[in-house]
Amino acid sequence: MATTKPTILFIPGAWLHPSTYDTFISLLQDSSFPTTYAAYPSLDPSDPANADAAADTNDVLEESLFPLIENEGKDVVIVMHSYGGVPGSAAAKGLSKVRRTQEGKRGGVVGLIHISGFVLPGGASxxxxxxxxLPEWVKENEPSPGLTLPDNPIAILSADLDPLIAKENASRLVPHALLAFKSPAPAPAWTEPGFENRLAYLACAEDQAIPKVGQEAMMQGTGMSWVVREIVGSHNSPFLKxxxxxxxxVEEFVKGFLSLGA
Incomplete structure (x- = not known):
């Protein structure tokens, strides 16, 4: 087993301000995981007309993932929340640790972890x-054309949180590009042999944004084997409660990945 923990590349979900994840990332770092937050164009976009799922994937790959692997030779675990599962899992394509070791290259993606997130086949939005x-609670073309915001975000995203924390988080939401939700997802890495037994999912049992039945259906639809754990909580509970x-x-998932070797 590796003596140094892999780097966590964290891919955020839609609408959520980066500060939503501060405590989660801090605790990962306290657990000796070097951790990097990856932004992407469709979250609070400067140009929503061009902020689709492919652009998000390319940005995660070129600005965050590839430099860690190719330039620094890092072993990386990608942790993805909600919509972040689309660009995160696609960016890892061809970059598994297993494959890169076979090619005589340093670094690579050790495993993929979704937290109440979208697991979509290539071509599906x-x-x-x-x-x-999109569900009715996603307000399209708000606050302006090409953008979205969630209606009643406390009930949808944070129903089990302390009311003050939920209200404060809702006040910091940012728009997300509509095109990101309606454009086809690039082909995901989880279809590749290098990710066999290296897929994990942390389900949120009380999630109103992506209900548990939907989380389970997406995993089942992949035809792949997933290691699954569950939190009894809302969409934002893993980060704010x-x-x-x-x-x-995450610790247990990573330990399982590392036990498989390269």
Whole structure:
């Protein structure tokens, strides 16, 4: 087993301000995981007309993942929340640690961890993953054309949180590009042999944004084997309430990946 923990590349979900994840990332770092937050164009976009899932994937790959692997030779575990599962899992394509070791290269992606996130086949959009259209609580073309915001975000994203924490988090939400949800997802890495037994999912049992039945259906639809743990909480609970439990789950997932070797 590796003596140095792999770097965590964290891919955020839609609408959530980066500060949402501060405690989660801090606890990962306290657990000796070097951790990097990856931004992407569709979150609070400067140009929503060009902020699609492919652009997000390219940005995560070129600005965050590839430099860690190719320039620094790092072993990386990608942890993805919600929509972040789309660009995160696609950016890892061709970069598994298993494959790069076989090619005589340093570094690589050791495993993929989704936290209440979208697991979509290539060519399917987030809207496709929800029956062909976005749920009614996603306000399209708000606050301006090409953008989205969640309606009643406390109930949808943070129903189990302390009311003051939920309200404060809701006040910091940022717009997300509509195109990101309606454009096809690039092909994901989890179809590749290098990620066999290296896929993990932390489910949120009380999630109103991506209900548990939907989380389970997406995993089942991949035809792949997933290591699954569950938190009894809302979409944001792993980061704003049950953060220690979420970090512990990440620790256990990573330990399982490392036990497989390269």
């Amino acid at each position: 987030v809207a496709d993953g929800q029956g062909g259209q 049950k953060t220690g439990e979420a970090v512990q789950a």
